[in-house]
Amino acid sequence: MNDNHAAQHATSETSRDETMAVARRASAPEHCGWCGRRIDRSSTVGRRRRYCGHACRQRAYERRSAVERSGLPTDAVILSTTEVAALQDRLFQLRCAAEDVATAAREGADPEELRELANELARTAHELERLR
C-alpha cells in the first residue's frame, strides 16, 4: 500500500461512512455463510441456500465441528490472522475509494470523473463481500 495514499486518507469522516452503511444494510443481499460471496438467488429453488457451494458447506461444517469441540459458542465466526489481514486490507481500499469520491466531489470534479470514481468504489465494495 502506498504511504502517500494512506496519509492522504488519514482524516476520514466516520459518521458519514456509518450513516451510509446503515442505509445500505436494509437491502443487503444474501451471502455465503463461509466465504461471504453473494448467493445468486435466481438459481435457488425452494429452500434458501446458506452456502455458495459444496466446498464452502464442507468447510463450514468442519469449522463448526471444531468450534463445538473448543467450547466456543457454535455461531462464533473464526477468521485466521491472514484472513483478517486480507479483510483489513480490502476495508482500507474501500475507504480510500470512498474518500476519493468525496475529495473529487469537494473539488468540483466533472460528472464523468465522479461516475468513474463511484464505479471504482462499487467494484471495491463488491470485492469486500468476500470474507475469506
Ligand SMILES: [Zn+2]
Ligand atoms: Zn462460499
